[in-house]
Amino acid sequence: MTLNYDAIIGFSNGMLKGVELKKNKFKYTNLLDASVGLNTLSIFDENKTIISSQKKIFLFDLQNKKITKKYYIKESGCISGLFKLNDFLFVGADNGTVVIKPIKLTKGLVAEKIDVGSNLACLRKCLTSDKYGTGGNENPLKIWDVETRKVEFTAKSPKPDMLQLKQPCYVSDIRFFNNKKVVVSHKHGVVDLHDPLSSQRRPVGSFTAEKTGFVCMNIIPDNSDYEVIVGSSKGSIFHYDFRGKTKFPVKTFRGSTGSVRAVSCINYLNQMHIMSISLDSHIRTHNFNSGDISLKDYIVAKPMALLIKPEENSIK
Amino acid sequence: MEIQPELPKLARKKPKGLLRQEKLKDLKNKKKIQKRDRKLRKENGEPKQIPRTIENTREPDSTVFHSDDEDFEQKTKDLVAEFEHDEFADYYSELYKPKVMITYKQKPLKKVREFGKILTEIIPNSVRLFRREASVKDTIQAAINHGYTDLIVINEDRNEPNGLILVHLPEGPTAYFRLSNVIFPNKRQRKEFTNHRPEVITTNFTTGLGKTIARMLGAVFHQEAEFKGRHVVTMHNQRDYIFFRHHRYKFLKNKPSLRELGPKFTLRLQYLQEGLYDPKCGEYRWIMTDKRHKIETSRRRFFL
Numbered sequence: 001m002t003l004n005y006d007a008i009i010g011f012s013n014g015m016l017k018g019v020e021l022k023k024n025k026f027k028y029t030n031l032l033d034a035s036v037g038l039n040t041l042s043i044f045d046e047n048k049t050i051i052s053s054q055k056k057i058f059l060f061d062l063q064n065k066k067i068t069k070k071y072y073i074k075e076s077g078c079i080s081g082l083f084k085l086n087d088f089l090f091v092g093a094d095n096g097t098v099v100i101k102p103i104k105l106t107k108g109l110v111a112e113k114i115d116v117g118s119n120l121a122c123l124r125k126c127l128t129s130d131k132y133g134t135g136g137n138e139n140p141l142k143i144w145d146v147e148t149r150k151v152e153f154t155a156k157s158p159k160p161d162m163l164q165l166k167q168p169c170y171v172s173d174i175r176f177f178n179n180k181k182v183v184v185s186h187k188h189g190v191v192d193l194h195d196p197l198s199s200q201r202r203p204v205g206s207f208t209a210e211k212t213g214f215v216c217m218n219i220i221p222d223n224s225d226y227e228v229i230v231g232s233s234k235g236s237i238f239h240y241d242f243r244g245k246t247k248f249p250v251k252t253f254r255g256s257t258g259s260v261r262a263v264s265c266i267n268y269l270n271q272m273h274i275m276s277i278s279l280d281s282h283i284r285t286h287n288f289n290s291g292d293i294s295l296k297d298y299i300v301a302k303p304m305a306l307l308i309k310p311e312e313n314s315i316k
Numbered sequence: 317m318e319i320q321p322e323l324p325k326l327a328r329k330k331p332k333g334l335l336r337q338e339k340l341k342d343l344k345n346k347k348k349i350q351k352r353d354r355k356l357r358k359e360n361g362e363p364k365q366i367p368r369t370i371e372n373t374r375e376p377d378s379t380v381f382h383s384d385d386e387d388f389e390q391k392t393k394d395l396v397a398e399f400e401h402d403e404f405a406d407y408y409s410e411l412y413k414p415k416v417m418i419t420y421k422q423k424p425l426k427k428v429r430e431f432g433k434i435l436t437e438i439i440p441n442s443v444r445l446f447r448r449e450a451s452v453k454d455t456i457q458a459a460i461n462h463g464y465t466d467l468i469v470i471n472e473d474r475n476e477p478n479g480l481i482l483v484h485l486p487e488g489p490t491a492y493f494r495l496s497n498v499i500f501p502n503k504r505q506r507k508e509f510t511n512h513r514p515e516v517i518t519t520n521f522t523t524g525l526g527k528t529i530a531r532m533l534g535a536v537f538h539q540e541a542e543f544k545g546r547h548v549v550t551m552h553n554q555r556d557y558i559f560f561r562h563h564r565y566k567f568l569k570n571k572p573s574l575r576e577l578g579p580k581f582t583l584r585l586q587y588l589q590e591g592l593y594d595p596k597c598g599e600y601r602w603i604m605t606d607k608r609h610k611i612e613t614s615r616r617r618f619f620l
Contacts, residue, residue: 282378301394301395
């Protein structure tokens with residue numbers, strides 16, 4: 001994104017807003033008016049984003065504030081995740097199919113379909129290599145190769161407890177570390193670290209939280225391959241570190257009264273901050289070192305997705 | 317005579333009765349002074365003083381709009397757009413007529429059954445059913461399949477209704493209220509119940525959350541009231557407690573008069589959940605359970 005926006009927020013009613021971080025203030029720019037509901041947001045290229053709503057995909061030009069292209073998928077479910085790779089759009093639908101759509105609609109190329117298991121809830125691309133992960137309700141983590149379109153790694157469903165009762169599995173978010181390890185957050189309050197290179201298919205490390213579920217997750221971009229921030233369904237953000245033996249989070253960022261929909265690290269006043277949007281219609285930034293709320297504002301509508309300017313994402 | 321050294325005065329403890337008497341005297345004097353001042357102010361023609369109450373000294377909330385805000389116009393515009401696209405937009409644009417199902421806990425006792433019966437008489441187009449051993453999630457699915465638009469589940473504790481789950485179908489949200497102070501209508505009041513659809517008033521909901529709750533509670537009732545019946549249902553919010561009242565009104569020669577029909581009860585919001593009822597994996601828009609002390613930092617802070 002060459003534009004001045006530090007972040008872009010997508011709302012559930014289809015509104016799109018650009019956010020600039022000023023001193024002690026957010027500055028908003030209206031990009032798109034409310035129309036049909038919005039599901040996901042992702043980056044297309046420098047000045048374009050991809051918006052998905054139910055079964056439609058739009059390419060949105062940020063400079064001219066216009067929708068330039070439209071795509072449709074013919075699946076029975078809604079879109080739960082998508083990303084762009086080379087000349088293809090990878091679209092994950094609710095019913096458990098990933099549709100690979102060519103961006104330029106030429107005659108020779110037809111949309112491919114891959115079955116990834118029912119109730120797909122998350123589809124995310126690895127930033128460094130050509131892989132992507134899928135997961136959902138009773139559908140444990142699978143890592144797929146883009147070229148061959150085959151499964152590379154399948155996680156085992158969680159271990160039964162001491163009474164041999166089956167434990168639930170509901171993947172809500174997947175992130176990839178630089179050292180090829182994968183973190184998975186679950187909706188009933190578990191964060192798992194998987195190692196696809198080892199022969200172990202069960203998690204290498206894990207954290208559990210009582211009485212909350214985890215909705216969203218992001219990695220900390222300071223080249224550390226063990227730390228992760230997780231947003232919970234009751235409104236706190238936890239910072240976990242997979243090194244060491246403690247069961248508790250390193251830090252908790254409080255302040256929100258609703259579920260945290262998206263969380264991300266951002267550079268603000270030359271310090272690392274955490275930006276989050278929550279279902280109580282607020283946008284907040286926490287100071288990463290002190291844990292205090294530095295900025296907070298009411299954004300009226302219900303936010304769904306947050307997109308951070310990619311250059312700003314890496315802080316040294 | 318020898319001069320004896322002066323003994324220090326003993327700080328004698330006054331008896332309790334005397335202390336109380338003195339306190340009362342002080343209070344009386346204070347009131348007297350206040351009364352005199354008020355009289356003086358009235359004679360001079362000064363304006364009346366505004367009493368300090370919890371309501372008018374409540375902590376400012378970021379979700380309440382004031383006309384002198386910086387981006388007041390933009391925010392109101394956004395709110396209108398949000399209300400045009402939220403879950404209750406279809407109801408308020410009169411695309412469907414509400415159909416309500418009322419159920420209880422698994423094996424309801426007599427008092428809560430009676431409460432449900434009264435609710436069905438007030439809420440138009442509502443049915444009450446026993447859900448037997450079906451879970452709330454199964455009941456919700458069944459209700460969606462049968463075309464219901466709202467579901468009410470009443471819980472009880474020791475023969476006393478104490479909880480109410482309100483689910484908007486088919487896409488949520490779900491709200492859980494604590495129910496208290498249920499007073500049933502007496503025989504005379506029950507005789508005056510009619511089948512007319514009541515008018516609905518929701519008052520004093522100011523914050524963003526409050527507006528959503530008011531829209532949710534309003535969406536249970538039918539859009540068009542039958543004015544012939546002269547019934548009115550009021551849901552009034554005061555200090556986060558929602559008071560439910562049911563009246564019949566009448567216009568006398570000069571002034572209107574109200575007659576209470578009952579039932580009376582009070583609702584207190586515990587959580588508002590996104591989507592259908594799902595206590596384990598659900599996302600909350602606002603929740604008080606488990607973190608009441610973190611949220612309720614002041615007596616003058618209200619959320620609705």
